[in-house]
Amino acid sequence: xxxxxIVIFGWLASCTPALDNSVLIATASSFRPALExxxxxxxxxxxxxxxxSSASTGALVAQARQGAPFDxxxxxxxxxxxxxxxxxxxxxxxxxxxxxxxxxxxNPSGPIAIANPRTAPFGQAAMAVIAEQDIELVTGxxxxxxxxxxxxxxxxxxxxxxxxxxxxxxxxxxxxxIDPALYPPIYLQVLRLSKHPQxxxxxxAIASRRIWARLSGFGYQRP
Amino acid sequence: MKIDLRxxxxxxxxxxxxxxxxxxxxxxxxxxxxxxxTLLRLIAGFIHGQGSLHFGDETIQDDKVxxxxxxxxxxxxxxxxxxxPHLSVARNLSFAVQRxxxxxxxxxxxxxxxxxxxxxxxxxxxxxxxxxxxxxxxxSLLANPKLLLLDEPFAALDEEAREQLSISxxxxxxxxxxxxxxxxxxxxxxxxLADYGIYLENGKLHAQGLLNQLLIxxxxxxxxxxxxxxxxxxxxxxxxxxxxLVKLRVGQHxxxxxxxxxxxxxxxxxxxxxxxxxxxxxPKSRSSIQNSIETTLxxxxxxxxxxxxxxxxxxxxxxxxxxxxxxxxxxxxxxxxGSPVFAQIKASTVLTH
Amino acid sequence: xxxxxxxxxxxxMSAALxxxxxxxxxxxxxxxxxxxxxxxxxxxxxxxxxxxWRALIESLVAVPLVLPPTVLGFYLLLLxxxxxxxxxxxxxxxxxxxxxxSVLFSLPFMVRQVQAAFEAISVSVFEAGASFGxxxxxxxxxxxLPLAKNGILSGAMLSFARTLGEFGVVLMVGxxxxxxxxxxxxxxxxxxxxxxxxxxxxxxxxxxxxxxASMLLVSTLAxxxxxx
Numbered sequence: 001x002x003x004x005x006i007v008i009f010g011w012l013a014s015c016t017p018a019l020d021n022s023v024l025i026a027t028a029s030s031f032r033p034a035l036e037x038x039x040x041x042x043x044x045x046x047x048x049x050x051x052x053s054s055a056s057t058g059a060l061v062a063q064a065r066q067g068a069p070f071d072x073x074x075x076x077x078x079x080x081x082x083x084x085x086x087x088x089x090x091x092x093x094x095x096x097x098x099x100x101x102x103x104x105x106x107n108p109s110g111p112i113a114i115a116n117p118r119t120a121p122f123g124q125a126a127m128a129v130i131a132e133q134d135i136e137l138v139t140g141x142x143x144x145x146x147x148x149x150x151x152x153x154x155x156x157x158x159x160x161x162x163x164x165x166x167x168x169x170x171x172x173x174x175x176x177x178i179d180p181a182l183y184p185p186i187y188l189q190v191l192r193l194s195k196h197p198q199x200x201x202x203x204x205a206i207a208s209r210r211i212w213a214r215l216s217g218f219g220y221q222r223p
Numbered sequence: 224m225k226i227d228l229r230x231x232x233x234x235x236x237x238x239x240x241x242x243x244x245x246x247x248x249x250x251x252x253x254x255x256x257x258x259x260x261t262l263l264r265l266i267a268g269f270i271h272g273q274g275s276l277h278f279g280d281e282t283i284q285d286d287k288v289x290x291x292x293x294x295x296x297x298x299x300x301x302x303x304x305x306x307x308p309h310l311s312v313a314r315n316l317s318f319a320v321q322r323x324x325x326x327x328x329x330x331x332x333x334x335x336x337x338x339x340x341x342x343x344x345x346x347x348x349x350x351x352x353x354x355x356x357x358x359x360x361x362x363s364l365l366a367n368p369k370l371l372l373l374d375e376p377f378a379a380l381d382e383e384a385r386e387q388l389s390i391s392x393x394x395x396x397x398x399x400x401x402x403x404x405x406x407x408x409x410x411x412x413x414x415x416l417a418d419y420g421i422y423l424e425n426g427k428l429h430a431q432g433l434l435n436q437l438l439i440x441x442x443x444x445x446x447x448x449x450x451x452x453x454x455x456x457x458x459x460x461x462x463x464x465x466x467x468l469v470k471l472r473v474g475q476h477x478x479x480x481x482x483x484x485x486x487x488x489x490x491x492x493x494x495x496x497x498x499x500x501x502x503x504x505x506p507k508s509r510s511s512i513q514n515s516i517e518t519t520l521x522x523x524x525x526x527x528x529x530x531x532x533x534x535x536x537x538x539x540x541x542x543x544x545x546x547x548x549x550x551x552x553x554x555x556x557x558x559x560x561g562s563p564v565f566a567q568i569k570a571s572t573v574l575t576h
Numbered sequence: 577x578x579x580x581x582x583x584x585x586x587x588x589m590s591a592a593l594x595x596x597x598x599x600x601x602x603x604x605x606x607x608x609x610x611x612x613x614x615x616x617x618x619x620x621x622x623x624x625x626x627x628x629w630r631a632l633i634e635s636l637v638a639v640p641l642v643l644p645p646t647v648l649g650f651y652l653l654l655l656x657x658x659x660x661x662x663x664x665x666x667x668x669x670x671x672x673x674x675x676x677x678s679v680l681f682s683l684p685f686m687v688r689q690v691q692a693a694f695e696a697i698s699v700s701v702f703e704a705g706a707s708f709g710x711x712x713x714x715x716x717x718x719x720x721l722p723l724a725k726n727g728i729l730s731g732a733m734l735s736f737a738r739t740l741g742e743f744g745v746v747l748m749v750g751x752x753x754x755x756x757x758x759x760x761x762x763x764x765x766x767x768x769x770x771x772x773x774x775x776x777x778x779x780x781x782x783x784x785x786x787x788x789a790s791m792l793l794v795s796t797l798a799x800x801x802x803x804x
Contacts, residue, residue, distance in 0.1 A: 020755075029769070066668055067657055067668050144769050145769045148771040269703060293709050299704065301700055305700035363707070366707075372707075
């Protein structure tokens with residue numbers, strides 16, 4: 001018994017995570033479901049495997065500045081993107097609309113979920129819409145987490161990306177799309193952070209017209 | 224062995240300069256807190272004191288040199304024992320044998336003498352206090368140390384165990400020719416084991432000498448004890464089976480004892496208690512006391528004695544010993560320093576060990 | 577019924593789920609090994625020390641106990657990151673970086689557990705060892721290690737379990753790189769964030785199982801130790 005434990009232990013200890021040639025894409029959390037659905041297509045187009053990491057745009061930019069090995073970064077905030085001092089800044093390939101989602105029920109009372117305005121563009125957008133109103137808020141670390149607060153019922157409603165609502169097939173009666181004039185637009189950009197050979201192909205593919213056709217189906221707007 | 228060691232303790236400084244015999248058993252005696260254990264640990268090397276220490280030709284410690292305890296080849300036994308709990312008795316012993324100094328100690332004999340043969344397979348945690356100490360002693364002896372250091376090794380044992388172990392230990396140390404340094408707090412241990420001794424008080428050396436010199440010394444507490452005594456080497460020369468008496472030759476004198484007989488011709492130690500010696504102006508007359516020897520009165524001490532009593536120091540030519548008597552007896556017998564006097568020693572109380 | 581089990585199995589066995597489990601196990605194993613090599617001698621040294629040095633080192637070792645993991649992670653990120661002195665080693669967002677963070681984080685658990693085991697050994701055992709010619713290093717190997725065996729194993733299991741559940745330090749120093757630094761705890765957080773509760777459940781169950789098994793071992797060892 002003892003010997004078995006030690007052998008397993010030793011084997012585990014000697015394993016190191018495998019090296020491979022996939023492209024690591026860090027994406028703003030609101031874009032993740034779309035990216036996951038595009039993965040098969042993109043992998044075929046550029047003949048490479050894709051790995052996805054997601055968090056709020058601010059968190060990803062911070063990690064990238066500390067040396068995170070991202071090959072591509074899909075950012076939802078051009079201002080934050082500038083911090084990365086990437087030589088070539090691609091034009092935005094999509095705009096991601098904001099919606100207000102309220103759970104059904106008679107006069108529920110409770111907090112409204114938003115993304116962290118400091119690190120997530122959707123948070124800043126929500127704050128712009130809320131303006132001076134005195135509303136009880138609960139802040140998620142990213143747009144996706146704000147969405148999950150509402151989905152789980154910890155918040156009675158939230159300012160969340162439209163694309164997440166469509167992806168989860170939430171009944172349209174439960175949410176309303178916010179007038180774009182009320183908040184700074186949320187543009188999605190692809191940033192190339194490494195010299196990975198397939199990174200350029202993927203960046204171009206994501207911004208391509210063909211992919212755009214699918215994106216508009218998810219709820220994205222033209223930039 | 225030459226000692227010149229100094230060490231600062233809480234409250235006082237230990238400072239001992241002495242030349243001790245490198246054979247036999249030397250006791251370190253003194254009241255509690257005198258620094259006996261500290262001195263022993265300085266000699267062992269567990270405390271790094273200042274000064275120097277020489278053993279035979281070897282320099283153990285001086286200004287330039289300090290041998291770590293593991294390099295001194297001194298055995299060390301304490302009340303606590305230090306038996307390795309994760310090894311059986313047998314493996315504890317073989318541990319010592321494997322690391323023993325050249326010379327070879329007969330393992331079987333040591334185990335037999337200490338009575339531990341039946342314990343070999345046991346684990347230390349199941350041994351009684353007495354058994355543990357016996358194993359510890361055996362283990363230390365089997366390593367054939369240059370010097371065996373003992374710190375009150377019998378303190379946690381009962382009287383009977385103490386007596387048995389003292390006898391076995393003394394026998395083995397002599398047989399194996401291993402010198403020993405023993406911190407002794409109890410008087411009984413002191414008189415059973417010591418050949419030589421030093422007396423410490425407040426970290427300073429107050430007296431040193433052969434055992435009997437210390438036992439008789441007026442400046443030391445031993446002579447003032449109720450059970451004050453002397454210890455004399457003797458030889459068993461005859462056994463009177465009719466009266467169950469053992470005859471012992473002590474120097475020129477022949478004394479009878481009703482103690483258990485040992486081997487004929489064996490060397491034993493005789494303890495004569497001061498309280499069991501009475502004095503007379505005449506040689507042995509009809510009295511129940513069996514032994515009577517001629518002595519000269521050397522000293523009469525009245526200080527520090529029980530009320531109405533006096534301690535007499537007697538010279539029997541080959542040896543000195545003590546007798547306790549009343550002041551009135553001194554007056555009646557008209558005892559004076561230098562006068563010849565007959566000492567009557569009760570046979571039943573001349574004990575051997 | 578069979579269909580449900582099949583679906584459940586295929587989901588559990590999917591690479592995406594296996595990966596965080598394997599990485600967590602590897603991280604825990606490597607961290608524990610490093611802690612054994614570093615922590616046990618350190619614990620022994622501390623148990624034999626006294627005075628101001630011991631107090632200082634003990635306090636230093638104990639810091640991760642009271643420090644929030646995120647603080648530890650933050651400073652490690654600065655130290656090991658792209659702008660720090662070790663930038664060229666590329667330790668952040670990599671498995672070695674995780675090991676460093678986890679080792680520091682669990683160090684007090686290993687050291688204190690093992691130190692207590694060493695301190696339970698009577699001084700007279702070591703002195704007896706010295707009287708038989710054992711030097712300090714030999715006393716460590718021949719006497720201290722066998723006698724502290726259970727304490728060392730406990731420390732190892734504790735560190736293993738703790739590292740499995742590690743979140744704050746790992747997130748800061750390792751990020752969330754799939755197949756590299758995406759450990760179980762982070763994968764769970766990620767799944768919840770994406771509202772994929774099935775995945776969150778499965779991964780959480782696995783984590784609970786491993787942690788429970790480790791703690792069971794620790795308790796068993798503690799019981800055996802107290803019988804000595």
